Amino acid sequence: MSETKRKQRKKNADKVRWLDQGWQPVFIGFCPSQKAWDREMKRLGITPPEPYPTTAGRMTTFDYKGSKTVCLVTIQDGCEKEHSLSEIIGLIVHEAMHVWQRILLDIGEHDGASMELEAYAMQQIVMMLMNAFEETRGLPKA
Template identity: 40%
Template sequence: MRADQVVWINPGIFPMSIGFCPSEKAWNRLVKSMGLATEPYPDTDARCTVFERNGQTTRCIVTVSERMDKRRDVPTMALLVHESVHVWQQARQEMREAEPSKEFEAYAVQYISQEMMDAYQATRKPKRTRRKS
């Protein structure tokens, strides 16, 4: 997958588009396509940005700072889970689901998190490994 394009996940039952934005270049392309050229690239390690139209969520976009690439391990995956919970919270609000069952909530967060981790890994260059002589 290309690092200059948003990776869209299958939204399934969720009432909005959900994407992983792998880079500032991808972000700029996205906001330009939405006519929002003034929306700055998130400056935090990770973020879930919500875009709305007419009071309804249209897109949830998760970003992970490219500086986190040096730490492509548990802390980065934990950030993706954290942001996935925010995506779930937004989806729950849009679905007007005040008290989902614990199992439904767990599966929803698991699904979003797994999709985000897959998108993250697919858009990052693999770490180089030293060949053994």
């Protein structure tokens, strides 16, 4: 990896990467580091700040200004050094499913969405989270 790309990733690791909302009524962010988490807690006005998740992966929700839901996905700092690509993809898919479940809750789809809508939504959420992970942390070798 080039030095320029390495520096860009380090810079990106300090900020939450917000995903394209599309039609979804929630804000979805990938939080690549504890520093980014701490910044976002301050920016969102979460007091007391929610502690940085210590599990391998987590989707945490917050209310933003009392009307919008924020879903922050975290994958533990340094996991790309300890876990294979397939394990990281599995974590991201797992957390993306929690995002999707929250979207369904927010739009009042208590009986679930059609299978095709769910498949497309999951594909989109997973791809955006994978891109955010890669842009901020890189990917381990397969």
